[in-house]
Amino acid sequence: MTLWLVIIGTCAGCYLLKLAGLSAPRRLLDHPAVRRFAMAVPVALLAALIAVQTATDGGRELALDPARLGGMGAAAIALLLRAPFLVVLVAAAGVAAGLRLLGL
Amino acid sequence: MGIAVGLSGLAFGAAAVTAGLSVAQACVLSLLAFTGASQFALVGVIAGGGSLTAGAAGALLLGARNTLYGLRLADMLPWRGPRRLVAAHGVIDETFAGAIAQRTPADARASFVTVFAAIYLTWNLTTLIGGLATERIGDTDAFGLDAMGAAVFLALLAPRLREGRREVGVALLAAVIALAAVPFLPPGVPILLASAAALVIPGGRAAASPAADDGGPSEQEVRP
Numbered sequence A: 001m002t003l004w005l006v007i008i009g010t011c012a013g014c015y016l017l018k019l020a021g022l023s024a025p026r027r028l029l030d031h032p033a034v035r036r037f038a039m040a041v042p043v044a045l046l047a048a049l050i051a052v053q054t055a056t057d058g059g060r061e062l063a064l065d066p067a068r069l070g071g072m073g074a075a076a077i078a079l080l081l082r083a084p085f086l087v088v089l090v091a092a093a094g095v096a097a098g099l100r101l102l103g104l
Numbered sequence B: 001m002g003i004a005v006g007l008s009g010l011a012f013g014a015a016a017v018t019a020g021l022s023v024a025q026a027c028v029l030s031l032l033a034f035t036g037a038s039q040f041a042l043v044g045v046i047a048g049g050g051s052l053t054a055g056a057a058g059a060l061l062l063g064a065r066n067t068l069y070g071l072r073l074a075d076m077l078p079w080r081g082p083r084r085l086v087a088a089h090g091v092i093d094e095t096f097a098g099a100i101a102q103r104t105p106a107d108a109r110a111s112f113v114t115v116f117a118a119i120y121l122t123w124n125l126t127t128l129i130g131g132l133a134t135e136r137i138g139d140t141d142a143f144g145l146d147a148m149g150a151a152v153f154l155a156l157l158a159p160r161l162r163e164g165r166r167e168v169g170v171a172l173l174a175a176v177i178a179l180a181a182v183p184f185l186p187p188g189v190p191i192l193l194a195s196a197a198a199l200v201i202p203g204g205r206a207a208a209s210p211a212a213d214d215g216g217p218s219e220q221e222v223r224p
Helices: A002-023 A032-055 A066-080 A085-101 B002-019 B023-033 B036-047 B052-073 B081-089 B093-100 B105-132 B145-161 B165-181 B189-200
Strands: none
Touching: A002 B023, A002 B036, A002 B052, A002 B081, A032 A066, A032 B052, A032 B093, A032 B145, A032 B165, A032 B189, A066 A085, A066 B145, A085 B002, A085 B145, B002 B023, B002 B036, B002 B105, B002 B145, B023 B036, B023 B105, B036 B052, B052 B093, B052 B189, B081 B105, B093 B105, B093 B145, B145 B165, B165 B189
């Protein structure tokens, strides 16, 4: 029951956070500092998500998993070669799964 | 992108059920929260033995980036009333990345609607399948799905890094801040803290006229 309440609360909160951004006063974005921040924030957040997902154990502590690092390396190489999105993902998953199969 | 989201949805359904949620609870999260990183954060904390409060807080902190996406998208999606209420539900990483890659507001709207509809259907269907099939799938890490989750974010970030040195600086600083904070802060918080990187690095001309920077990085921009 508690779990259900937490789930419903999380859903409501996530929705209101989305709505708040779309409904914020337009003037806010006319401010150069706010605009600059809003442009750069997704880059910062995506980079942080990548770092945390790649080099930690579920965000709890730093952990370098060789297979996951190998998968990310493969994805980075595929992106440098301008490979299509799907190829990038298959390369990441394939290399990580392959390295785990080898016992890494 | 559809197949990638589908695989992520399978992974989420499996992770949620492994963490002790029912299939119905996993599906409600995908239907109503509909923001993958937050959902993974919630079930990740629950699976790791963290408190429900910590899990919800982590999910909401991660969900706060959708507020920032919404601020940027408001110019391109000028809907009011019920249409805005529906559109708000679709403000996520993928719809944001798709919309801002378009050249005109009309293209941005079309991209937003298409990507939202496709991902909503795929994400919810695959959450259901992943939850139901968890016993068969077993350890999703064996299929490299954990590396693929991060690769999705890397693929979303890559085009932004080609825009100039400022973006690369912001990204590197954010990654360093997040990793440095991980041992000291609850899951989810380091990622929000890293958004401070966007404040620290000076913006050059991009602030006054974003269009002026389309030609490439400027020499005056950033030396962090």
